[in-house]
Amino acid sequence: MIQSKQNEQIKTLKKLQSRKGRKKIGAYLIEGPHLVEEAIKSQAPIKGIYYRPDAYQPAYDAYDNEEITEELAAYISETGQSQGVFAWIDLSVQTDFPIEDLQGPVIALDSVQDPGNLGTIIRTADALGYQQILLGSGTVDLYNDKVLRSMQGSHFHLEVVQADLKTSLRKLQERGYYVLASALDDQAQSLTDYQPSDNQWVLVLGNEGQGVSESILALADQKLYIPMAGQAESFNVAVAAGILLYALA
Amino acid sequence: MIQSKQNEQIKTLKKLQSRKGRKKIGAYLIEGPHLVEEAIKSQAPIKGIYYRPDAYQPAYDAYDNEEITEELAAYISETGQSQGVFAWIDLSVQTDFPIEDLQGPVIALDSVQDPGNLGTIIRTADALGYQQILLGSGTVDLYNDKVLRSMQGSHFHLEVVQADLKTSLRKLQERGYYVLASALDDQAQSLTDYQPSDNQWVLVLGNEGQGVSESILALADQKLYIPMAGQAESFNVAVAAGILLYALA
Numbered sequence: 001m002i003q004s005k006q007n008e009q010i011k012t013l014k015k016l017q018s019r020k021g022r023k024k025i026g027a028y029l030i031e032g033p034h035l036v037e038e039a040i041k042s043q044a045p046i047k048g049i050y051y052r053p054d055a056y057q058p059a060y061d062a063y064d065n066e067e068i069t070e071e072l073a074a075y076i077s078e079t080g081q082s083q084g085v086f087a088w089i090d091l092s093v094q095t096d097f098p099i100e101d102l103q104g105p106v107i108a109l110d111s112v113q114d115p116g117n118l119g120t121i122i123r124t125a126d127a128l129g130y131q132q133i134l135l136g137s138g139t140v141d142l143y144n145d146k147v148l149r150s151m152q153g154s155h156f157h158l159e160v161v162q163a164d165l166k167t168s169l170r171k172l173q174e175r176g177y178y179v180l181a182s183a184l185d186d187q188a189q190s191l192t193d194y195q196p197s198d199n200q201w202v203l204v205l206g207n208e209g210q211g212v213s214e215s216i217l218a219l220a221d222q223k224l225y226i227p228m229a230g231q232a233e234s235f236n237v238a239v240a241a242g243i244l245l246y247a248l249a
Numbered sequence: 250m251i252q253s254k255q256n257e258q259i260k261t262l263k264k265l266q267s268r269k270g271r272k273k274i275g276a277y278l279i280e281g282p283h284l285v286e287e288a289i290k291s292q293a294p295i296k297g298i299y300y301r302p303d304a305y306q307p308a309y310d311a312y313d314n315e316e317i318t319e320e321l322a323a324y325i326s327e328t329g330q331s332q333g334v335f336a337w338i339d340l341s342v343q344t345d346f347p348i349e350d351l352q353g354p355v356i357a358l359d360s361v362q363d364p365g366n367l368g369t370i371i372r373t374a375d376a377l378g379y380q381q382i383l384l385g386s387g388t389v390d391l392y393n394d395k396v397l398r399s400m401q402g403s404h405f406h407l408e409v410v411q412a413d414l415k416t417s418l419r420k421l422q423e424r425g426y427y428v429l430a431s432a433l434d435d436q437a438q439s440l441t442d443y444q445p446s447d448n449q450w451v452l453v454l455g456n457e458g459q460g461v462s463e464s465i466l467a468l469a470d471q472k473l474y475i476p477m478a479g480q481a482e483s484f485n486v487a488v489a490a491g492i493l494l495y496a497l498a
Contacts, residue, residue, distance in 0.1 A: 116365060120485045120487075120488060123481050123484070123485060123488075124481075124484060124485065124488050125479075126479040126480055126481035127475075127477045127478075127479050127481035127482075127483070127484050128477065128478060128479060129477070129478025129479040130479070131479075150485070152481065152482075154479075154480070154481050157479060157480040157481070158479075226376075226495070228377065228378070229376075229377060229378025229498075230374075230375040230376050230377060230378040230379070230380075230403075230406060230407075231375055231403070231406040232372050232373075232375035232376035232401065232403050232406070233376075233401075234376065235372070235373060235376050235491070236369045236372060236373065236399070236487070238369075238485070238487070238488055239369060239372075239373050239487055239488055239490075239491035240491075241488075242484070242488035242489075242491045242492050243491050243492055243495045246475065246492045246495070246496070247495070249478075
């Protein structure tokens with residue numbers, strides 16, 4: 001059983017809490033029995049599992065695994081209330097999914113910055129059966145612990161591609177894709193009056209404060225808005241994503 | 250200008266950060282220029298406004314107001330990055346809105362516990378033009394600062410009624426209301442195949458982990474589910490609210 005914070009593996013796990021550490025090491029950390037189970041089910045490239053004795057599951061034996069003390073579990077945990085199991089997942093084997101291989105509806109996120117929003121959008125996309133998500137460069141890191149918590153493992157089920165949005169959208173348009181963007185300007189069409197003619201579309205959702213950036217909006221073939229009847233000025237972006245993705249499906 | 254943490258008004262504002270303090274004092278605290286502006290626009294019962302000199306707005310002069318130092322603004326703030334203006338709002342003048350007066354669609358929340366979810370649901374309801382929300386007893390406090398931040402002032406636009414859900418739903422049923430509940434069991438009907446026959450309905454949404462409680466589900470005239478095509482096991486409750494409220498409107 002690992003007992004010391006000075007242990008090299010523990011030091012590595014701790015480094016995976018920062019984006020910089022994840023990039024350097026080429027891995028990320030997941031926490032909690034539900035996420036670890038999802039990683040196992042989804043055959044994610046698990047490099048090691050660390051657990052408190054009371055959190056042991058026989059399934060962990062198929063991987064490199066180590067017992068850790070209660071104190072170390074609390075030390076590694078980012079939640080304040082550790083559930084006692086962690087896994088680190090290799091990022092280096094992640095092959096780049098080429099834009100050329102995208103088929104059917106795509107969701108593109110332009111600078112979504114709140115981790116809970118990003119995680120919730122990916123969970124929603126998964127629930128509704130969407131399979132492909134482009135993350136523009138200004139978007140929060142997918143492997144941030146708060147994103148991982150709100151995704152609930154959905155990133156194991158979908159293709160999530162880091163991409164330069166402008167280039168990617170243009171490539172998709174060359175292949176016949178229709179670019180939809182959420183926007184409130186007066187050229188936008190009401191969602192209630194719109195149905196895509198086929199499933200070759202990509203929906204762009206934007207930043208919490210600014211919406212979709214001007215340069216991306218300029219590429220859009222169709223801007224869409226969700227009709228608002230009340231006094232609120234906008235929707236939370238994850239709620240907007242849910243409504244749009246439900247209605248466009 | 251107030252300069253000391255020992256000032257009685259500052260001590261009161263600080264107490265408003267806890268549910269207990271809010272209850273005892275009969276007021277709650279809002280923070281930031283946007284929320285204070287919404288409170289003014291909505292003629293909320295503002296008892297006082299406190300601002301850093303750089304955050305002053307002429308509109309504040311219509312109320313009891315005090316300048317505070319930058320240090321005190323940081324001390325009162327719950328965000329880590331104070332925008333320098335606060336108001337406290339009287340709760341004692343809030344008249345109970347009787348169940349008998351509800352007209353048209355109602356949203357009922359059964360033990361929604363995440364502050365961000367509660368705030369986002371109320372903001373979404375406002376954006377979609379709904380006007381009445383029942384908060385069941387297990388639901389997080391409406392005046393929690395995280396709820397207030399994610400509501401973005403929408404509680405000023407709607408009737409939000411604290412209620413015993415079972416009693417209230419029965420009363421609504423006696424008045425001809427149809428009780429809809431979000432549920433995943435096999436008696437539930439797909440949202441895509443359902444439209445309410447009139448606008449006398451109340452939609453019940455449940456707790457993040459447990460869903461709507463059994464005793465409330467037993468009262469439902471119709472259970473509804475959002476069809477899921479992917480691998481995620483559920484929707485975030487605020488996203489589910491958005492989809493259901495959009496589709497039922």
